Amino acid sequence: MNAVIRTEDLVKRFGHVTALDHLNLEVSQGETHGFLGPNGAGKSTTIRVLLGMLRSDEGRAELFGADPWKHAAELHRRLAYVPGDVALWPGLSGGETIDLLGRLRGGIDKAKRDELLERFDLDPRKKGRSYSKGNRQKVALVAAFAADVDLLLLDEPTSGLDPLMGAVFNECVKEASAQGRTVLLSSHIMSEVEALCDRVSIIRKGVIAESGSLAEMRHFSRSRLRATLKNPVRGLEDHDGVHGLKTDGLDVECDVDTAALDDVLAQLAVAGVAALTCEPPSLEQIFLRFYGDELAASGVTNGEGNGS
Amino acid sequence: MTTAAAEIEDGLGTLAGTGKLLRFYLRRTRIFLIGWLGGMFAFSALMAVSLPELYPDAAARAEGAALLDTPAMRFMTGPSQYIDAYGESVGAMFAHQILMWSLAVTGVMFILLVTRLTRADEETSRSEVVRSLPVGRRADLAAALLLSLIAAVALGALITLSVMGLEGTESSQAVLYGSTFTATGISFAAITAVCSQLAAYSSTANGLAFAVLGFAFLMAGAGYAEGSWLSWLSPIGWPELTYVYTPEQRWWPLVFAAAVSAALAWLAFALVAKRDFGAGMLTTRPGRAFAKPGLRSATALTFRLTKGMLWTAVISMLLLGLAYGSVIGSADQFLDSMSETQQEVFTRGSSAPPEDSFAVTVTQVQAYIALIFALLVIGRARKEETGGRGELLGSSPVARSGWPGSYFVAAMVNGTVGTLVGGLTLALIGAASLGWDTFGKLTLASLNYLPAVWVVIAAAFALLGWVPRFGALRWLLWLYVFVIGYFGSIIEGMPEWVGKGSPFKHVAEYPLEDMDWPAVAALTAVAAGLAILGYVGIRRRDLHFS
Numbered sequence: 001m002n003a004v005i006r007t008e009d010l011v012k013r014f015g016h017v018t019a020l021d022h023l024n025l026e027v028s029q030g031e032t033h034g035f036l037g038p039n040g041a042g043k044s045t046t047i048r049v050l051l052g053m054l055r056s057d058e059g060r061a062e063l064f065g066a067d068p069w070k071h072a073a074e075l076h077r078r079l080a081y082v083p084g085d086v087a088l089w090p091g092l093s094g095g096e097t098i099d100l101l102g103r104l105r106g107g108i109d110k111a112k113r114d115e116l117l118e119r120f121d122l123d124p125r126k127k128g129r130s131y132s133k134g135n136r137q138k139v140a141l142v143a144a145f146a147a148d149v150d151l152l153l154l155d156e157p158t159s160g161l162d163p164l165m166g167a168v169f170n171e172c173v174k175e176a177s178a179q180g181r182t183v184l185l186s187s188h189i190m191s192e193v194e195a196l197c198d199r200v201s202i203i204r205k206g207v208i209a210e211s212g213s214l215a216e217m218r219h220f221s222r223s224r225l226r227a228t229l230k231n232p233v234r235g236l237e238d239h240d241g242v243h244g245l246k247t248d249g250l251d252v253e254c255d256v257d258t259a260a261l262d263d264v265l266a267q268l269a270v271a272g273v274a275a276l277t278c279e280p281p282s283l284e285q286i287f288l289r290f291y292g293d294e295l296a297a298s299g300v301t302n303g304e305g306n307g308s
Numbered sequence: 309m310t311t312a313a314a315e316i317e318d319g320l321g322t323l324a325g326t327g328k329l330l331r332f333y334l335r336r337t338r339i340f341l342i343g344w345l346g347g348m349f350a351f352s353a354l355m356a357v358s359l360p361e362l363y364p365d366a367a368a369r370a371e372g373a374a375l376l377d378t379p380a381m382r383f384m385t386g387p388s389q390y391i392d393a394y395g396e397s398v399g400a401m402f403a404h405q406i407l408m409w410s411l412a413v414t415g416v417m418f419i420l421l422v423t424r425l426t427r428a429d430e431e432t433s434r435s436e437v438v439r440s441l442p443v444g445r446r447a448d449l450a451a452a453l454l455l456s457l458i459a460a461v462a463l464g465a466l467i468t469l470s471v472m473g474l475e476g477t478e479s480s481q482a483v484l485y486g487s488t489f490t491a492t493g494i495s496f497a498a499i500t501a502v503c504s505q506l507a508a509y510s511s512t513a514n515g516l517a518f519a520v521l522g523f524a525f526l527m528a529g530a531g532y533a534e535g536s537w538l539s540w541l542s543p544i545g546w547p548e549l550t551y552v553y554t555p556e557q558r559w560w561p562l563v564f565a566a567a568v569s570a571a572l573a574w575l576a577f578a579l580v581a582k583r584d585f586g587a588g589m590l591t592t593r594p595g596r597a598f599a600k601p602g603l604r605s606a607t608a609l610t611f612r613l614t615k616g617m618l619w620t621a622v623i624s625m626l627l628l629g630l631a632y633g634s635v636i637g638s639a640d641q642f643l644d645s646m647s648e649t650q651q652e653v654f655t656r657g658s659s660a661p662p663e664d665s666f667a668v669t670v671t672q673v674q675a676y677i678a679l680i681f682a683l684l685v686i687g688r689a690r691k692e693e694t695g696g697r698g699e700l701l702g703s704s705p706v707a708r709s710g711w712p713g714s715y716f717v718a719a720m721v722n723g724t725v726g727t728l729v730g731g732l733t734l735a736l737i738g739a740a741s742l743g744w745d746t747f748g749k750l751t752l753a754s755l756n757y758l759p760a761v762w763v764v765i766a767a768a769f770a771l772l773g774w775v776p777r778f779g780a781l782r783w784l785l786w787l788y789v790f791v792i793g794y795f796g797s798i799i800e801g802m803p804e805w806v807g808k809g810s811p812f813k814h815v816a817e818y819p820l821e822d823m824d825w826p827a828v829a830a831l832t833a834v835a836a837g838l839a840i841l842g843y844v845g846i847r848r849r850d851l852h853f854s
Contacts, residue, residue, distance in 0.1 A: 053702045053851040073707040081703035087696025089613065090511065093595025096603060097700075103604040104704040125594035129509055140700065153703070 002029045004064060004151055004182040005050060011058035012045055012206075019045040021206035022059065027184055027199075032177045034197035035186040036287055038294075042206040043186045044084065047155050050184075051081060064150070077105060080144035084156035084186075086136040088128030094139045095124030101143040108146055116142040119168050133160035145172045152176060152183045158192065170195055190284040200283070202290050209290045214283065221281040221289065222255040225264070230272030239264065250274070322581060325443035329451035333425055334458075340424075341459055344417045345466055348410070348489075352470040355406055360398050360475060370395035376404075380634035380737075383529040384408070384627070387539070389551045399477040399553030403485060407552075411544045412525055414463065414489050415496040418456055419517040422500035425452040428510035430586055439585060449504075449580050453497060453573055460493030481553050484562075488547030491565040495543040496521070498572035505579035508588030543568070606701060606711035613692070614685050614718045621681035621722050625730035628677060632670040633737025636663055636750070663742060664819045667753040672812060674730040675757035676790050679764055682723030683782050686768045689715030690779050694852055708847045716769040716839060723761045727754060749819050756818045759831035760811035764789060766838035773845020776852065 005027035012020040020042050027033040037043050048054045049061050052072030061068055063075050088097055102108025117124055120138045131139065137160050144152060152173075158166050166189075173183055173196050187193050193200060194214065201211040210217060222243065229250045236242050236252070241260020246253045256264050261278075268276070288295065363369040373394035375381075382388060390404035426449060429435040435448055468486030472479060500517040507513040524542040531539025532548075539545035546565040551557050583589055602608055689712045692698055701711045731754025739747035768782035775781070792810040807813045811831055816824035 048851075048853075051703050053699075053853075055848070055850055073705050073710075076703060076705035079703070081699075083696070083699045083703075085696060086700070089609075089697055091613075092599075093597070095597040096595065096599040099599035100603050100609060101700060101704060103599070104606065104701075104706055106705070123594075124597045127592070127595045129511065130592065143700075 002065075003027065003062070004029050004031075005033075005184060006062045007046070007049075007059065008061075009059035010046070010049065010056050010061055012042075012049055012054060013057050019206055020049070020056075023203070023206060024208055025201055025211070027182060029182055030177070030180050031199060032173065032183040032185065032197050034193035034200035035184055035203065036188075036190075036193065036200060036283075037186075037203035038291065041203045043203055044155055045206075046203070047081070047153055047184070047186065050153065051076070051079075078149055079151040079153055080105070080147040080149045081153040082137070082140045082144045082155065082157040084159055085133075086140040088131060088136050088139060090127065090129035092128050093125055094122060094128070094131065094135070097128065097139055098124065098143045098146065102146060105147050105149070109148065113142065113146045116145055116172075119172075120165060134162065134165065137161055138165065141169065141172070145176065150181060152181060154183065155186045156188060157185070158187070158189060166192065190282065190287065194283045202287060204290060210286075217283075217286050218280050219258050221286050222257055223261065223281060224279045225252075225254055225256050226275075226277045227252045227268055227273055228275040229268065230274055233267060233271040236264070236267065239267075322444035322446040323450050324447060325441065326447045326450045326454070329438070329443065329447055330454050333451050333455045337421065337425070337455065340421065341462075344421075345459070345463055348413070348417070348463060349466040349470050352406075352410065352467050356402065356471050356474055359402050359405060363401070366395050369398070369401055373401075375635075378634055379533040380630055383533040384631050385532070386548050387532040387551075388535060389554050389556050393554035396555070397477070397553050398475045399471075399481060399485070402471070402474060403548075403553050407485075407488065407548050408525075408528065408544065411488065411492045411547055412521065414492045415521045415524070415544065416518075417463075418460070418493045418496040419500045419514060419521065421459065422452055422456055422497050423504060423510050423513050423517065425455065426501065427504035427507060427513040431508070431510050433586075436585070446577055446580055449501060449576060453501060453576075456497035457494060460490045460497065463493055464490030477553060481557065484550060484552045484557065484559065487562055488550060488552060491547050491562045491569075492544065494569045495546070495565050495572075498569040498576065499543065501576035502572050502579070505576055505583065506589045508586070508590070508592055512588075512590075512592075606704070606706040607714040607717065609701075610711070610714040610718050611721075614688060614715075614722065617681055617685055617688070618722050618725065621678065621726040622729050624681070625674065625678055625726045626733050628674055629730045629733025630737055632674065633734040633740075636666050636670060636734065636738040637741030663738070663746070664749075667738075667750055668817045668820050670734065671731060671750075671754040672757060672793055674734065674754065675727055675761050675812070676786070676793065678723055678726030678730055679761055679786060679789075681726055682719040682761070682765050683768050683786060685719040685722050686715060686765070686772055686782060687779065689772055690776060693776075696853060698851055699853055702851050709843055712772070713843055713846055715772075716766070716842060719765050719769065720762065723765050724758060727758055727761055731755060752823070753818055756815055756823065756828070757812065759828050759835060760815050762835035763811035763831055763838065766835045766842060769842035770838050770845060771842075773842040773847075773849065776849065 003026050005025060007023055007025045010020050010023040010025075011018065023042065023046060025035075025046065035043055035046075045054065049056050050063055050068050052068040052070075052075070055069050064078060066075060068075055088094070092100070098113060099108060102113070120142055122135060122138045122142060126135070128136075128139075137157065141157060144154070154173075158169050161169060170192065173185065176183060177196075183196075185193065185197060197214070199211070199213050200217065202209045210220075229252060232250065233252065236247075236254065237245050239260065241257040242264060243255045243257075244253075252268070363372055373391045376385065377388060377391050382391070386404045386408055390400045393400035394404070429438075429448070438448065439445075464486040466486075467489045468482045471477070471482045471485055474482070496517070499520050500513070503516040503520070504510075504513045507516055521544075524544045528539045528542035528545035528548065531537065531542070531545055539549060543565065546561045546568075549561045550559065579589060603612060692701075692715075693712055698712070707713070731751055734754065735747050735750035738750050739745075764785060767785060768779075771781050771785075772779055789810045789812055792807045793812045811834070814827050814831060816822060816827060818824075
């Protein structure tokens with residue numbers, strides 16, 4: 001499959017600060033790709049380099065196989081972007097802004113525009129200055145989803161939206177994906193990413209710490225296992241793949257490395273199982289694992305993906 | 309019972325907490341107040357020293373007065389009562405020349421002060437937190453008006469101090485002169501307090517209040533020009549109608565101003581208790597659901613966003629052209645009334661017909677003023693970029709030459725139109741009294757400076773392209789060009805090369821000299837070169853977002 005977005009050893013510095021430090025990101029055509037990382041990790045910088053607003057210091061960035069810096073204007077015809085904090089022109093109404101952005105891209109599908117206004121429950125006649133944060137966000141979202149483009153770059157697009165609108169947003173992304181559009185979704189809302197994304201990249205201090213499908217990521221993480229046994233089990237505490245074991249009579253609770261799961265289950269089966277639940281790690285737990293040390297530094301323990 | 313509850317019980321009611329808020333507001337606005345009060349004091353003190361030097365003696369003042377006694381000049385200064393007193397009082401001349409404009413600036417100060425403390429706070433929800441405290445509904449308005457009152461009294465005291473040294477004036481006159489500023493401050497604080505209740509947004513509130521200020525200025529001017537009652541419709545007119553420093557001096561127009569202010573303040577207090585928090589009395593007009601067909605490019609957007617600045621330039625240049633045009637017709641008398649230093653600035657040491665040397669100077673000054681608006685447009689480009697809106701445009705299929713590049717085009721249009729309007733108005737009014745054969749000459753005198761205007765605009769654009777963070781350098785550039793052009797000939801011992809950097813120095817002093825067409829072409833080429841440089845810079849640099 002063709003890569004719509006590809007960066008190779010991308011470096012961007014602001015003075016002494018290295019915002020992107022040899023970042024490698026790849027997003028294939030038609031994929032909905034989650035882009036996770038805490039504030040300041042470099043998500044927005046990456047997106048702005050991809051938009052040709054910032055010039056990379058080292059490495060390569062490619063959008064549809066072309067250099068986004070050199071061919072910014074042509075490439076922008078094929079994409080739509082929603083920033084995390086949308087600023088609107090105070091004197092322009094939402095409708096005017098949507099039309100303007102659409103026309104800059106070469107025209108706007110009026111039916112689509114009206115349908116989206118309806119779905120997002122947005123009044124297009126209000127002036128930019130009188131929209132609330134969530135409504136400003138909606139203006140940019142309507143403009144983006146109404147555009148006939150191949151790629152959607154969404155940088156924390158749902159900040160400020162209520163859960164109802166969050167659901168509308170999820171639908172719109174799914175529709176875009178069904179139409180074969182590629183989506184790069186940077187977000188803090190794990191449920192949103194879990195629901196929408198085929199693949200996920202986790203960025204940390206300007207490098208991609210982990211990239212892969214959710215299934216692959218889960219593979220490297222731990223599942224939470226709860227069992228009620230018929231007989232006491234021995235030897236679990238010595239097993240390398242078992243963490244945080246708690247036993248209370250015949251009730252057993254622990255985190256198990258994915259690789260050790262069959263081994264542990266075999267042991268439990270020997271003891272006899274009365275009840276068993278096994279939860280795969282949530283994206284949030286995977287995410288927190290990568291940031292365990294930073295959590296510890298800020299005084300939060302239990303960053304090892306133990307849930308709870 | 310808490311203290312706040314006790315205060316409410318004590319009958320403070322909707323004013324509870326005013327004292328605490330006043331202290332808080334004083335702290336928040338101290339930079340604003342120090343800057344404005346210091347600036348107004350310094351300007352007034354400087355003028356009190358330098359304006360009297362324009363005229364060597366009473367006879368020269370009386371002679372100069374005759375020249376100023378035209379409707380156009382009265383429109384922009386003050387009523388003839390002052391002009392009649394030129395001979396007998398330096399103070400009358402001083403007040404006549406700067407009072408109207410200073411009062412207008414005072415109005416600006418109090419409009420900005422009150423809006424930022426009332427509607428701006430409410431719009432941005434800063435005062436939402438304050439209102440959730442044990443604070444009365446009218447307390448923030450009361451504190452804002454009290455603060456304005458304090459600021460107005462302080463301003464009056466400072467202005468009084470600054471004019472104490474005026475030759476041949478009494479201190480009671482100085483106190484009255486200072487009080488005109490206090491009265492204007494209070495009037496505009498009260499006017500803005502009402503505007504802040506009407507409008508739901510601080511920009512609208514400012515707009516309403518500035519519209520009142522503009523109306524006040526026009527009405528005052530019209531009244532002065534015709535000697536009619538129209539000035540009585542103007543909060544700027546009342547203080548000047550005290551005829552301070554003239555034999556007809558009187559206090560009671562200030563009492564009238566105070567009474568109107570009190571009524572307006574009462575209205576604002578009544579309105580604030582009637583409306584919901586965050587709401588305005590005026591319903592906001594909804595915008596259009598669809599964009600007009602013309603709004604289809606980044607350039608069209610730029611022109612729409614800078615339209616207001618273009619109108620400001622056109623109206624300002626029109627007024628300036630009117631004033632200079634009315635003076636140029638009687639240039640020879642005007643020159644006679646000046647001191648020798650002033651004469652040297654205006655005639656540039658030449659003995660040609662006075663209107664020619666006058667045309668060289670005033671058309672150049674008009675070009676400098678027109679430049680200000682064009683440079684403000686360049687500043688808008690930067691604001692648009694860092695204000696976050698640039699992110700939406702930057703991600704659209706718009707080349708950098710379209711955005712932010714179109715701001716260069718908008719600035720060029722602004723500077724060119726401003727210079728043209730100023731030049732044509734000057735030529736029309738001037739030719740009306742000098743004879744129509746001078747129309748072409750006077751027009752060309754203005755157009756002559758266009759290439760130099762373009763060079764400065766293009767240089768400012770190049771700064772935006774290459775050193776956007778230091779875009780304010782364009783004002784330094786403006787100051788340099790202005791000082792070299794206006795005072796360059798009288799700064800002693802200045803090496804010649806220092807002035808060579810100004811494009812205005814390379815323009816022939818038409819009509820004193822013949823037109824230098826090669827220089828016009830060369831400057832146009834330099835402007836084009838700088839514009840290309842600017843576009844290259846815009847193309848190759850990062851965009852900045854906050």
